[in-house]
Amino acid sequence: MAPMSEAQRGMVNTIREFVRREVNPVAQHMEHDDEYPVELVERMKELGLFGAIIPEEYGGLALDVSTYALIIEEICRGWMSLSGILNSHLIMAYMVTTNGTEEQKEHYLPLMATGEKRGGICITEPNTGSDVQAIETRAMRDGDDYVVNGSKSLITNGRHGNTFALVTKTDINADPPRRGISIFIAEKGPGFNVVRDIPKLGYKGVDTCELSFEDYRVPGGNLVGGEEGKGFYQILSGLELGRINVAARCLGVARAAMEEAVNYAHHRKTFGKPIGEHQSIQIMLANMATNIQAAHLMVLHAADKKDRGERADMEAGMAKLFASEMCMQVTIDAMRIHGGYGYTQDLTVERHFRDAPLMMIGEGTNEIQRILIARHLMKDFSSGDFLYELGL
Numbered sequence: 001m002a003p004m005s006e007a008q009r010g011m012v013n014t015i016r017e018f019v020r021r022e023v024n025p026v027a028q029h030m031e032h033d034d035e036y037p038v039e040l041v042e043r044m045k046e047l048g049l050f051g052a053i054i055p056e057e058y059g060g061l062a063l064d065v066s067t068y069a070l071i072i073e074e075i076c077r078g079w080m081s082l083s084g085i086l087n088s089h090l091i092m093a094y095m096v097t098t099n100g101t102e103e104q105k106e107h108y109l110p111l112m113a114t115g116e117k118r119g120g121i122c123i124t125e126p127n128t129g130s131d132v133q134a135i136e137t138r139a140m141r142d143g144d145d146y147v148v149n150g151s152k153s154l155i156t157n158g159r160h161g162n163t164f165a166l167v168t169k170t171d172i173n174a175d176p177p178r179r180g181i182s183i184f185i186a187e188k189g190p191g192f193n194v195v196r197d198i199p200k201l202g203y204k205g206v207d208t209c210e211l212s213f214e215d216y217r218v219p220g221g222n223l224v225g226g227e228e229g230k231g232f233y234q235i236l237s238g239l240e241l242g243r244i245n246v247a248a249r250c251l252g253v254a255r256a257a258m259e260e261a262v263n264y265a266h267h268r269k270t271f272g273k274p275i276g277e278h279q280s281i282q283i284m285l286a287n288m289a290t291n292i293q294a295a296h297l298m299v300l301h302a303a304d305k306k307d308r309g310e311r312a313d314m315e316a317g318m319a320k321l322f323a324s325e326m327c328m329q330v331t332i333d334a335m336r337i338h339g340g341y342g343y344t345q346d347l348t349v350e351r352h353f354r355d356a357p358l359m360m361i362g363e364g365t366n367e368i369q370r371i372l373i374a375r376h377l378m379k380d381f382s383s384g385d386f387l388y389e390l391g392l
């Protein structure tokens with residue numbers, strides 16, 4: 001694996017500095033107070049992060065996926081909720097970039113790059129999450145518009161965002177049902193209602209909302225790609241990126257927990273020596289570091305494949321699966337190393353521990369990842385010798 005390029009290191013260092021100076025001092029109390037980070041959002045706009053992966057011609061930074069993953073890691077070393085504000089916005093931007101009509105790209109991407117339009121993804125509904133084909137939100141053609149009715153649940157940026165990739169059924173009789181799914185670029189307006197903010201275990205400070213659509217009108221020109229029935233495939237392309245960035249989030253959270261554990265292991269003494277000299281603590285630290293490095297390489301491998309223009313769904317799924325299980329283990333071990341103080345809100349390790357489980361659920365649960373990985377293996381690598389066939 002090639003070391004970071006000069007350009008990547010420059011970008012990573014800028015974000016590291018932003019996190020050290022501006023995020024770390026406020027993250028813990030803002031998260032506990034469930035306070036929306038208005039000023040940090042403005043700073044992220046100034047840093048160009050809302051346009052991180054948007055092409056230059058539409059006003060973005062045009063970062064490759066590998067660099068994007070590296071900066072998400074850095075942000076999550078400080079406060080994971082900030083990455084939530086960016087990630088679903090950028091998944092939507094990516095969907096528009098790869099699937100949108102030229103008109104849609106020219107209109108929306110520059111506004112998304114500055115953060116004037118703040119995006120999100122509306123897939124999940126009260127009655128369905130993993131089974132995307134079972135969505136019930138309907139969009140019916142009416143003249144030049146579509147009229148949307150239905151509900152969405154657990155939508156990141158639901159309150160503070162203003163422009164969403166809204167996943168609907170335009171044909172409820174399609175067989176298979178995925179061929180009836182279409183995505184619209186939906187701006188807030190009459191009939192687009194934010195019903196409530198959903199309280200959460202962790203990942204506080206960022207809004208997760210229930211939305212309802214009541215005779216909500218969206219112009220036909222906002223149908224992504226201009227053709228009905230393509231939505232399911234458009235979601236899949238966005239989710240590949242989403243899974244890489246969830247895996248990168250895990251790395252950031254796990255690295256923060258590990259750094260705190262190492263520091264504590266140096267300073268906390270029991271039985272006359274630093275706890276880092278007790279073998280059982282050393283075993284936890286060694287496992288943490290080894291698994292973090294393995295996850296890091298998996299994320300960079302999946303990102304690199306995507307940067308080379310190849311499909312990376314199996315690799316992105318594996319990275320997300322491994323990194324999220326790793327993050328859960330690292331954060332609980334970090335808490336263990338901190339003894340009783342790790343369980344208190346005086347230290348940040350409890351926040352990392354509360355943030356970790358989300359990554360086993362978001363962008364497709366780990367149960368679903370396992371199913372997808374196994375399907376790929378059986379279909380594309382029937383000998384089972386996938387590493388050789390991938391040329392690794």
Ligand SMILES: Cc1cc2nc3c(=O)[nH]c(=O)nc-3n(C[C@H](O)[C@H](O)[C@H](O)COP(=O)(O)OP(=O)(O)OC[C@H]3O[C@@H](n4cnc5c(N)ncnc54)[C@H](O)[C@@H]3O)c2cc1C
Binds near residue numbers: 088128153156371
């Ligand atoms: C904080 C937060 C933010 C979110 N943000 C967004 C967002 O911005 N946009 C959005 O659209 N969604 C969002 N989600 C929703 C998230 O993507 C879903 O929660 C997730 O996809 C799982 O769907 P579900 O909750 O309906 O669980 P279900 O699909 O009901 O699954 C329940 C359980 O059954 C398991 N399961 C389901 N099917 C199978 C199967 N075939 N085989 C084995 N096990 C199975 C699942 O793994 C899980 O353990 C967010 C969720 C959270 C918690």
